[in-house]
Amino acid sequence: MALGFTLIWLILIVLIPISGLLLKTSTLGWPAFWSIASDPRVLAALRMSFGGALIAAVVNAIFGVILAWVLVRYRFPGKRIIDAVVDLPFALPTAVAGIALTTLYSPNGWIGQFLSPLGIKVAFTPIGVVIALIFVGLPFVVRTVQPIMEEIDREVEEAAATLGANRFQTITRVLLPGLAPAVLTGFALSFARAVGEYGSVIFIAGNLPYVSEIAPLLIVIRLEEYNYAAATGIAAIMLIISFVMLLVINLIQTWSRKRYGYGA
Amino acid sequence: MALDTQPGQHKLTSAVTESRFARWTLIAVSLVFLALILLLPMAAVFVEAFRKGAGAFVEALQDDETFAAIKLTLIVAVISVPLNLVFGVAAAWAIAKFEFKGKAFLTTLIDLPFSVSPVIAGLVFVLLFGSNSLLGPWLAEHNIKILFAVPGLVLATMFVTFPFVARELIPLMQDQGTADEEAALSLGASGFQTFWYVTLPNIKWGLLYGVLLCNARAMGEFGAVSVVSGHIRGETNTMPLQIEILYNDYNFSGAFAVATLLALLALVTLILKTLLEMRFSEEIAASRRH
Numbered sequence: 001m002a003l004g005f006t007l008i009w010l011i012l013i014v015l016i017p018i019s020g021l022l023l024k025t026s027t028l029g030w031p032a033f034w035s036i037a038s039d040p041r042v043l044a045a046l047r048m049s050f051g052g053a054l055i056a057a058v059v060n061a062i063f064g065v066i067l068a069w070v071l072v073r074y075r076f077p078g079k080r081i082i083d084a085v086v087d088l089p090f091a092l093p094t095a096v097a098g099i100a101l102t103t104l105y106s107p108n109g110w111i112g113q114f115l116s117p118l119g120i121k122v123a124f125t126p127i128g129v130v131i132a133l134i135f136v137g138l139p140f141v142v143r144t145v146q147p148i149m150e151e152i153d154r155e156v157e158e159a160a161a162t163l164g165a166n167r168f169q170t171i172t173r174v175l176l177p178g179l180a181p182a183v184l185t186g187f188a189l190s191f192a193r194a195v196g197e198y199g200s201v202i203f204i205a206g207n208l209p210y211v212s213e214i215a216p217l218l219i220v221i222r223l224e225e226y227n228y229a230a231a232t233g234i235a236a237i238m239l240i241i242s243f244v245m246l247l248v249i250n251l252i253q254t255w256s257r258k259r260y261g262y263g264a
Numbered sequence: 265m266a267l268d269t270q271p272g273q274h275k276l277t278s279a280v281t282e283s284r285f286a287r288w289t290l291i292a293v294s295l296v297f298l299a300l301i302l303l304l305p306m307a308a309v310f311v312e313a314f315r316k317g318a319g320a321f322v323e324a325l326q327d328d329e330t331f332a333a334i335k336l337t338l339i340v341a342v343i344s345v346p347l348n349l350v351f352g353v354a355a356a357w358a359i360a361k362f363e364f365k366g367k368a369f370l371t372t373l374i375d376l377p378f379s380v381s382p383v384i385a386g387l388v389f390v391l392l393f394g395s396n397s398l399l400g401p402w403l404a405e406h407n408i409k410i411l412f413a414v415p416g417l418v419l420a421t422m423f424v425t426f427p428f429v430a431r432e433l434i435p436l437m438q439d440q441g442t443a444d445e446e447a448a449l450s451l452g453a454s455g456f457q458t459f460w461y462v463t464l465p466n467i468k469w470g471l472l473y474g475v476l477l478c479n480a481r482a483m484g485e486f487g488a489v490s491v492v493s494g495h496i497r498g499e500t501n502t503m504p505l506q507i508e509i510l511y512n513d514y515n516f517s518g519a520f521a522v523a524t525l526l527a528l529l530a531l532v533t534l535i536l537k538t539l540l541e542m543r544f545s546e547e548i549a550a551s552r553r554h
Contacts, residue, residue: 017388093484196381199486
């Protein structure tokens, strides 16, 4: 009974709407779909969304691992608070994050005022987009890596040290490879979240077509023009690319889990 | 005499930790990163809201449109969160306690809304119920408003927050296994009794945790809601949409005043979550390990 209820609910709320989108796309026909997909503005927006999300996910993977390590291994004042704060992007609405980041990084903002004399513009440029995407994706890497790090058996590190490895070697050769599957999972989640992000980005991006316009915004613009075909087409392209990328990441993950272990 | 080193002078670094210098560098890097990306933005919300004094802050919140937005946000959350709660429990129950074919596939489908852009989540409902959709003319004929009205907002919110409760519960219930339920059933409890008296008490903290996250997201959802709302001032704007409108009107203190309310909601969510984790760490830790 629970299963039946789950299925009905899932079909009503998620599956019918999504298939509606796919159905609509299939009625467009190839030539129309192709002309949407090859529109330079669409291509630029897709490049911004996927490129920005990729950079943000890489940054989050690096800092996420450092953060998780610091939270698991070290003791310092305020650690508990820092641990709780990491989840802030899950709880803080994206629109709030968007206007706050914009205020902070605009040329006369708290942080922006120090960057603008250096000739660095963050708000209203692609850099601003990446900052917002780092914000929304930050907790994913930390929260997937942290529990795995907690389970690492210290004896492995002791063994490495006994065998003459210095600390740096132990970390890069022994610990990090074992964490790779978890890091990849976090990276993928952070990336997937960032690709579709809208609320926090539109405030800080400046939304210049061909420069800092993201694909979800272009969907909204086309919808407001009642150009449903173009909106649907862009949405379908985004779904397909995300799906393929997640599939590839899944395959890499399966491979690295077999290769390196830890019950990630 | 030469061997007479004072204790502590030559502290050996343990082989399984980093040097003091490396440790503090990593801690400093983490803190600076968090400050730049998370803490300063949070502080900025409150500072900007009170820039023109407490009077302006209170006045901004007493605006009629803002009040309507707060009310609408609460209505949407009150409808969509309980529905997702019921669904989440049922889905987790089905997935964790029973064996059937296509389980992995079902789990993937439940997670689907996580990897769909909120804007696309809104778009699918526009395509389904919009004026030039299949259902559109029929709905117009019967005078049923879904888009640009509460039902559309609820549907879009439910789509986006769909996986939250189920995701928290599935690993937790899988961890707990089915032994308790089997015992209850063998002692003559009905299916419902087993669920109500055995399963539910076991998962209540994890459930609360999932509901908290679900609620925070439901009240703060922007992209999906933005697409289906139609932005009718005082009528179909939720709080996040009201923030956007005020901000684009250059009414920054107003925008940040509304933002403080949502920021406070986020803070309360985080505090409750941390308290839950401290008290019921074992139960909740299970759900983190996925």
